[in-house]
Amino acid sequence: MRLCFLVEEHxxxxxxxxxxxxxxxAWGHRVDVLRPGDSLLAISEEVRAGSHDAWVLKTVSGGPGLTLLESAAAVGLTTVNDVRSIRGVRDKALAAVIGRTRGLPVPVTYAAARWERLAEIPAAEYPLVVKPADxxxxxxxxxxxxxxxxxxxxxxxxxEGLLIAQPYVPNSGTDLKVYCVDGELFATERSSPLHPGQGVRERQVPLTGSVARIVAQVGEVFGLDLYGVDVLLGPDGPVVVDVNDFPSFRQVPDAVARVARAVLRLARSGTAVSLPAGPAELVPAGGDPYGQRGFGEGELL
Structure with missing residues (x-):
């Protein structure tokens, strides 16, 4: 297969x-890597039907890579994840609306283009967590x-552009980061960025049934296959505070091979939306579970 990875400078x-x-x-596929933040691309000529079997994006929110991914989708190319799903989580204000409307435990969310307008939030809602929507x-x-x-x-x-503010969820000072790779879930615990003094290094932890159900629902609601969810265990139960469309997958066992297999599965399916989960295939040493097509050295630019 021939794949294009869009990787931002970050x-x-x-x-x-x-x-x-x-x-x-190494499995015999052709992989082209583009750096959208430091490349000149004749986009109207290069992004065309048949150029690649699938396009994969790893970018910061608001980076130029999403435009390239949307261009690929516009001419009928497969994207991983589905570009509409990525857009739905990259804008945190939009994600909050989608999540709460579809029954996810997402905090009440205020939005303002100017920070001064946040002063209109009732004092009873404090403490607040404030961050850019992108x-x-x-x-x-x-x-x-x-x-x-x-x-x-x-x-x-x-x-910082559009800002969102959410009431702070009381918690132990640690976050749960739950990763989903082709329907398999992996949970890790780490110090919250709001409580850096906790000193908890990221480590694998057991995944409870209630959190697993919520994370699986996140994938269904947003149409994601490869994703991560930040969860806080608040006094009223788990709360979803962020969704990432292509996270680091830290602490996921054999993460590189797992994600690579998932990318191939999605590329071969011709879609990155709502694939049924199944057991991970075993890859023979030096082998590729999906056959080899389009041989060539990957261009790691």
């Missing part, structure tokens, strides 16, 4: 997804404990 040296690209190349990697996330503190930190959020 992830240029990350193992995920570049190690996946290398694994696919944020990623913890950028500009603030725990605001009072209306007075909002006046102090608000100017730091100027220029």
């Amino acid at each position: 992830y240029r040296h990350d193992g995920m997804p570049l190690d996946v690209a290398r694994q696919l190349t 944020g990623s990697s913890g950028r500009a996330v603030r725990l605001v404990r009072s209306p007075e503190q909002l006046l102090e930190v608000g100017p730091e959020l100027a220029g």
